[in-house]
Amino acid sequence: MIANTSLVFAEADHAALREHLFPGDGLEASAVLLCSRFEGTRTKLLLKDWIPVPYEACKVRLVDAITWPGEYLERAIDQAEKEGLTILLTHSHPGGFLEFSQVDDDSDAISVRALCQAIDRAHGSAIMIDSGEMRARLYNSLMVPSFIDLVTVVGHDIHYWWADSRAECPPMAFTSEMKAYLRRLVVAVVGVSGTGSIVAEQVARLGFGRVILIDHDCVELKNLNRILNSTVEHAIASTPKTEMFAQAITRMRGENVAVSINDSLATRHAVLAAAEADVIFSCVDTKEARMIADRLAAAFLIPLFDVGVTIPTYKTVDGHDAIIDVAGRIDYVRPGGPTLEERGVYSPESLHAEYLLRVNKDAHEEQVNLGYFKGIQDEAPSVITLNMRAASACVSEFIARAFPFREEPNSNYARTRFSLSGCEEDYCREDFWPIHANLLLASGCSEPLLGIPSLGRRQSNAA
Template sequence: MTGSLTLTESQHEELQSLIFPGDGLESAAILICRYTGPDRERLIVSHVLNVPDSACTVREPDFISWPGASIEEAIDIAEHQGDAIILVHSHPGGWLQFSKVDDASDCATMPGLFAAVEDAGHFHGSAIMTPDGAMKARIYNNAGSSLQIPKIWRVGHNITNVGAIGTDPIMPFGSHMTNSFGRQTACVIGVSGTGSLVAELLARKCIGHLILIDFDTIEHKNLNRIINSTVADANANRSKTQMIAEAVRRYAPTIKVTIIDTSIDERGAVIAASAADIMFSCVDSMAGRSIAEMISRCCLIPLIDLGVTIPTRRDADGHAHIADVCGRIDFIRPDGPNLTDRGVVTSEGLRAEYLLEYAPDAAKREIEAGYIKGVHEEAPSVMALNMRAASDAVLEWIERQYPYRLDGNEGFARTLFSHAAGEVEYFSEDGFVCAPVDDMGRGLVEPLLGLPGLAQADRKAAA
């Protein structure tokens, strides 16, 4: 069942500017949307179309007539990928409810949308917005029955449910926050050192649905860093996701846990992750991080990426010493600077990882020749450091939904901490150059993420 509609902060601002021209009369726009998640749990905005005021034959404070040309334009765009069409209009008076006039308008327009772009189940819909940016939305099935969308997420520096604007604010760390988390879905990619701790924190905060993605199994060398793991798990070579899911069920049996025992670069893992309201990237590889940032961008999911390192140095006698004990947490908006823009993912690093996995002899030659500077490796066995990073990452997510920072969130796109120096540094997005992309809000259009290797089997065969 579709539980949310998500749009970026810039899309929300664009929509608000289009349908509130300042004359006190209703205006309209159209959202072209796509469903994500294996059960179409989320609806995301792909395009925002303007409906010119001049094209509307009637505009009043409580009524607007929909021009056929604008609806035809939306159909022309939507029919290529079977997209959903959401008709949006303003309520300048501030009433955040669908009126009887709105109901009658939907009865007149929805059959035409279904005749042009068909799909099973609830699909096309309508929405209203008030001057403060609050929204309410509903989707229809082809029989004419409607279903209200419970959550409408605006993802920017803050993550805001614009369906709840105007209601009493929720205090962080209280029971109301816990209840809110119970209606949300989080995905943890990689559940080893940091990922197992992130999953534990999310479960203890009673997240409603927890998606765990990891291809690996428990080994004896993991027992000093994966929470809840046991010798029995290592002896049985149990999958990390299954072990964590079983642990969660012991203390939080109401949480829905989905386990994906594959790498994030597998088709099923990408589709599973696309159901999330928030993603945590806790993987060691640049390749995994690259897939995570693509899912974030294509499916409009905020992403928190974290990692820890313990660099060493050698003195004049050749003895090794700890140079630093540090960690990094990045908060990535879908339409903001991604991990590639921030230098966390690089083409050189991706190439080095590929060679090390598929052509180790060639990689060794290039390392010796100085062409590969080395592959970044996360510290694998320091649980205390992992706990620090995991806690900061989950707190970052809480702060984005229930802001309590004195200076706001704009200056906290990246957090770097050095335990050796006793320092914490914060960076805004201003220090990163955001490269242009063309897959924002792409959704689950084939091939997934634009990668031929993730295409459906029949499409691969045809290629």
């Protein structure tokens, strides 16, 4: 069953919280988590900030008990009320007991009730054991608790901890157990064309419980040679790419797996649909779409896998066109790590240039730079083999993060580039790029959405 509720951490925040909760003395420690809340068809809590309770401030710190002053609760209430956040009271279980005890229940009956009375929304509590694994729960208006189905930590590795099972490690990659695991997760594929249709085919057959397809284009005759599952009938009927592929997934997997969003990612509707996902694959061909995917992943703490291919060309001395390279790029972006912008995938200048090109319909000479070939226009390039190579590498990158199988740490592979001309493959670590504070991190649905005025609630309603 797909997780209806989840609590999501960026890796750095989870590591800092773990260090505080387990200082090495074997005694319980506590903290207050402040989470942005996203309500779609699923509920997501996104750790935005947390308040450590100093060890010396605790009246009691034992192996199996802790009490701490109310002033830290009051600080949390002030911040949560101002920013619309959900509060989770959190403490460690040094003994490794990953269940809420009767003492925890009794404490919540007082503390969480006070929270709910101070701020009229659901709040809760969480526990952590030394491995970093967590359990969390929310209370309704009658003070009845329900477990948060899934706790996710998005880092170089991606950790999924389920409330209904204890897992020391994820299933082995490429096994049927991995497929069963993926049935509980939601994936978004943004761009369902050359590389995107191949990514969508893979994630559907891997077994993701829900596949969200986002694209605003329709099937055309000229792209039948590179979009999986498309047919002449689809092209003649101008069937939206997402609807065409959703039908294919339904034939493959049955009902209620595919979700078709026939809209541009540059719309509020599409952004909020993608925010439902546990992982996003960006298979787009514009700088603007990559910028939005980049911001979306940061705001909702979603791991992002971005794929691109290119075939640069040049003019020979006798005037013929020739290929310089046949290349692909896969970037893995974790919340809090270097963004696609910091990696140079797009920039304010390139976004502006793309905008000018889009509004200037006569700029044919520059339009060639938007296609597969750099320097040549080709309406129906035969690039499915290149797309297959890149799409497979992109999805395999996710598997390596969620079900680690590499000989080296995943931190070595923030970017993978391959050259089919040179028969080469190389990799970059994150420290290859600068990292700046990301104000969008865990901001969720704060207005304007993703910090983009055109995605704000008022503008979208007006449109």
